Amino acid sequence: MRVLHACSELFPLLKTGGLADVIGSLPGAQIAAGADVRLLLPGFPALLAGIPDTVIVTEVNTFAGRVTLRYGTYNNVGVYLIDAPHLYDRSGSPYHDSSQLDYGDNYKRFGLLGWIACELACGIDFYWQAEVVHGHDWHAGLAGAYLATKGYPARFVFTVHNLAYQGLFSPHHLDELQLPWHFMQPEGLEFYGQISYLKAGLYYAHKITAVSPTYAQEITRPEFGFGMEHLLSQRRDWGKLEGILNGVDYNTWSPQKDALLPQSYHAKKLSGKAENKAQLQSATGLSITPDVPLFCVVSRLSDQKGLDLLLEALPTLLDEGCQLMLLGSGDADLQHAYLAMAERHPQQIAVKIGYDENLAHRIIGAADVIVIPSRFEPCGLTQLYGLKYGTLPLVRHTGGLADTVVDCSLENLADKTATGFVFRDCQASELSNAMRRVFALWAEPVKWKRVQRQAMSMDFSWDIAAKKYLQMYSQLE
Structure with a gap:
């Protein structure tokens, strides 16, 4: 044919x-x-x-x-x-x-x-x-x-x-x-x-x-x-x-093969991911600590991507001492707002305006959670990258995000199918609630690693x- x-x-x-x-x-x-x-x-x-x-x-x-x-x-x-x-x-x-x-x-x-x-x-x-x-x-x-x-x-x-x-x-x-x-x-x-x-x-x-x-x-x-x-x-x-x-092209997007990562890693040995996190924190001016989850965004900055909701929900993340690394460009007001937040909280928020393929790999290979709160998302690829890298997706239930991420509900945790965090209503309060569920799972390292390994086992080739x-x-x- x-x-x-x-x-x-x-x-x-x-x-x-x-x-x-x-x-x-x-x-x-x-x-x-x-x-x-x-x-x-x-x-x-x-x-x-x-x-x-x-x-x-x-x-x-x-x-x-x-x-x-x-x-x-x-x-x-x-x-x-x-x-x-x-x-x-x-x-x-x-x-x-x-x-x-x-x-x-x-x-x-x-x-x-x-x-x-x-x-x-x-x-x-x-x-x-x-x-x-x-x-x-x-x-x-x-x-x-x-x-x-x-x-x-x-x-x-x-x-x-x-x-x-x-x-x-x-x-x-x-x-x-x-x-x-x-x-x-x-x-x-x-x-x-x-x-x-x-x-x-x-x-x-x-x-x-x-x-x-x-x-x-x-x-x-x-x-x-x-x-x-x-x-x-x-x-x-x-x-x-x-x-x-x-x-996903797993020849390009795989933490075992990714030459752009400082340290490679795989589901049975995640120590390389922790080293990548420390290096990214150091390079971006974030406080160097393994003890708090590092959230990331690699995205076009637009209302379609729900990044105005994330901006509104940021106090929830900051109050818990967590960190955010954002890479993207787009809406000028969103760019200025995120840069201003980074200036006010330099040890917790780092922002790079523009797109850098190498940096995108390093961020996804270092972060603990990738945030995709889209109003609509035809398919989405970054959540698929996040799954393979053990960077748990936090997504809204829409489009391809709904088809690829299994929520860390109690029943899904019990049957070991959970791969991330899903919220439904397009509201900052719902995103904040999902963040709190991230904090709760983070406090249980054994369960967190089990979800990571389940996420990394998914096949979207x-x-x-x-x-x-x-x-x-x-x-x-």
Whole structure:
């Protein structure tokens, strides 16, 4: 089976979020399971530099100008790159400028991604032709519309990584995008008078997947559906919506193999984790003590991630003498608030604004608890990393967090299935109560270590997800 993933990021070459991690791991796992899998990405500078030994497949005139389609390999996966400097040769984010303003030609930059994906199903590469096009998030949504205009030369699967980002553009671009005007209706691309690339992906897909089973159910409800809940409920009722949980690359995220950790460790010998904690405390100015739990956050700073709730609940943590190490960036008010808290409590709170992959590994390998109080979370990856590293997740019951973390309730502790701490209501008081349960378990070291070992034994490898996707492809009508 020949599968083409159309996407915008690839770990570790270009990453702004969890999508890059998925694309960096899922295709390789599918190849290992027997599929013929390739990627298609815009030719952003980081990707062209990271995959230098490419050959020209073709040069073609498109609605977005003349472009070169290149082909190379990365980590043994074939990769097509759309080489179009007039569209993609820009510094910084793939999506916006240094002022955080979306590029005005994003409709064209990502419309072209869908157009080329369709052409790879029609035989633009004489030697390889996609049978399944798998689009990821709004950036690849138009692939479904273009495939529909050609009578679906390939089946189209669309994965929702985060429904909040929809790719909305003016309908006056429709002619330039070379899409028929009859597509511009509610039963098509139209979303409140605009073209929605996300809706294109949802509407024209033979199968929609969400990145966790719970999120697949949540997005059919108004509070999570961002206006798409009716369409998604319909697709669910037709059997065309499925949740497949993301996985983890345990070659990258394993405390036994992680070269970025000062000390490696495993479930039967956790002394290395204690040494990592002491080193991180020293490096960040926190008081060096093994006696209090070190909480951590590795996240985008936003209300979606519930980090305003954590800010409100911080007195509960501070009053117990506990510590917090935060790594992330995002909302300016949240950044300033956390920096101010760190300045007032330098021995208990350390904050690093920005993203540092090496530091993220060191934090997760050192901390005792990773806090993810999200209002919604399609899948989440950091809680999966936390589980493997024995850094117990403290999460809200939503999306993939609900699917992967088992609460330390009395019954779950008794039957030895507990792996973390879960609260339900999106309130700071509920988060504070969950923190108090952390303190209670911390006071019983034998039980704490037992939960750690159970967490570290969980298997969320990509092999599982890859096989589910391949089975789903084979059943497409």
